[in-house]
Amino acid sequence: MSTPDEPRDPFAPPPPDPAQPPAYGQQPPAYGQQPPAYGQQPPAYGQQPPAYGQQPPAYGQQPPAYGQQPPAYGQQPAYGQPVPGYGQQLPAYGQAPAGSQVPAYGAGPYPPPPAYGAYGAVYPKNALAVWSLVLGIASFVLSCLLLTGIPAVILGRQAQKAADEGLADNRTMATIGIVLGWVAIGLSALGLVVVVIVLAAGGFTYGSTSY
Amino acid sequence: MATSRPVTAVAPVRPADGLRAARGSLSAAAAAGAGVLLLLVRDPHTLGSYGICPLRLLTGWSCPACGALRATADLAHLDLAAAWSSNPLWVALIPVVVVVWAVRLTRQWRGRPTGPLPAWLAWSGLTLVVAFGVLRNLPVPALTWMLP
Numbered sequence: 001m002s003t004p005d006e007p008r009d010p011f012a013p014p015p016p017d018p019a020q021p022p023a024y025g026q027q028p029p030a031y032g033q034q035p036p037a038y039g040q041q042p043p044a045y046g047q048q049p050p051a052y053g054q055q056p057p058a059y060g061q062q063p064p065a066y067g068q069q070p071p072a073y074g075q076q077p078a079y080g081q082p083v084p085g086y087g088q089q090l091p092a093y094g095q096a097p098a099g100s101q102v103p104a105y106g107a108g109p110y111p112p113p114p115a116y117g118a119y120g121a122v123y124p125k126n127a128l129a130v131w132s133l134v135l136g137i138a139s140f141v142l143s144c145l146l147l148t149g150i151p152a153v154i155l156g157r158q159a160q161k162a163a164d165e166g167l168a169d170n171r172t173m174a175t176i177g178i179v180l181g182w183v184a185i186g187l188s189a190l191g192l193v194v195v196v197i198v199l200a201a202g203g204f205t206y207g208s209t210s211y
Numbered sequence: 212m213a214t215s216r217p218v219t220a221v222a223p224v225r226p227a228d229g230l231r232a233a234r235g236s237l238s239a240a241a242a243a244g245a246g247v248l249l250l251l252v253r254d255p256h257t258l259g260s261y262g263i264c265p266l267r268l269l270t271g272w273s274c275p276a277c278g279a280l281r282a283t284a285d286l287a288h289l290d291l292a293a294a295w296s297s298n299p300l301w302v303a304l305i306p307v308v309v310v311v312w313a314v315r316l317t318r319q320w321r322g323r324p325t326g327p328l329p330a331w332l333a334w335s336g337l338t339l340v341v342a343f344g345v346l347r348n349l350p351v352p353a354l355t356w357m358l359p
Binding site: 124125126127128130131133134135137138141142143155191192194195198 | 262263264265266267274275276277326327328329330333334336337340341344
């Protein structure tokens with residue numbers, strides 16, 4: 001009797017564990033397409049007042065507009081719809097900071113974010129890790145390693161911090177950016193040493209290699 | 212984000228708060244200004260004045276940034292033609308960078324939130340830079356105007 005019971009207990013925990021990671025794994029690809037869409041929002045900030053003013057008419061169009069989420073991204077009036085949407089799920093409507101919303105979800109259960117995912121507001125700082133990675137790559141595309149390596153490390157650190165706070169889900173990308181940045185910085189230091197040695201040995205005698 | 216915008220857009224911003232929010236943009240501009248001043252004092256056209264390029268030394272290729280210092284110095288001397296001949300991509304990107312900087316500075320000054328620059332901008336910028344680097348090094352006479 002005890003043997004059938006024992007397997008159940010050990011087996012019971014594992015299913016949830018494998019079940020969750022796949023759920024996580026499905027999120028990143030879905031969100032990967034969001035940062036671009038999200039990035040189109042900031043330029044539109046300047047149009048806030050008119051967009052805000054259009055809220056009352058937009059209220060009547062809420063249900064159909066929800067179904068049209070993708071096209072709604074580019075359209076500023078769509079902003080009037082997320083707001084009531086948030087208000088229904090968050091009592092903290094008056095608490096303006098977006099940062100307070102997302103950490104709250106990061107600390108709690110993960111299911112809510114998928115619902116927000118449609119709006120691209122779940123991981124507002126995913127772009128940080130992307131910039132870190134791109135700058136890390138650029139360090140090797142461009143030969144001026146320090147100029148992009150240092151920002152890659154700094155932004156990567158910020159991206160890791162954002163990931164820890166639940167504001168981003170691409171921590172691995174940030175880590176790669178940091179590694180690339182440090183490699184670039186190390187190569188720059190090595191290059192400086194070589195330059196000093198060459199200078200000490202008699203200076204430059206080759207052709208146009210100026211920056 | 213969405214809920215915060217109307218609030219911050221309406222709320223008045225004290226100058227001290229605006230200054231604090233914009234200190235990153237302002238210090239970046241100060242660093243850029245200091246760099247331009249340095250280029251005016253020490254001419255990058257002089258060989259080895261700012262070190263050597265290991266890539267150019269080892270391979271003979273011009274990386275996408277090659278000529279950027281010379282182009283910046285030429286621009287500081289208001290010589291657009293010389294700047295363009297050194298690094299056309301950099302010269303073309305400078306107005307874009309300035310506009311993005313000004314937009315972010317304005318938003319920070321007014322107390323509006325500025326998140327990280329969008330990811331698509333990073334990817335498209337990297338693509339542009341790589342493409343420019345490949346094109347300018349192709350042994351095609353029609354493309355050599357990209358070389359410094």
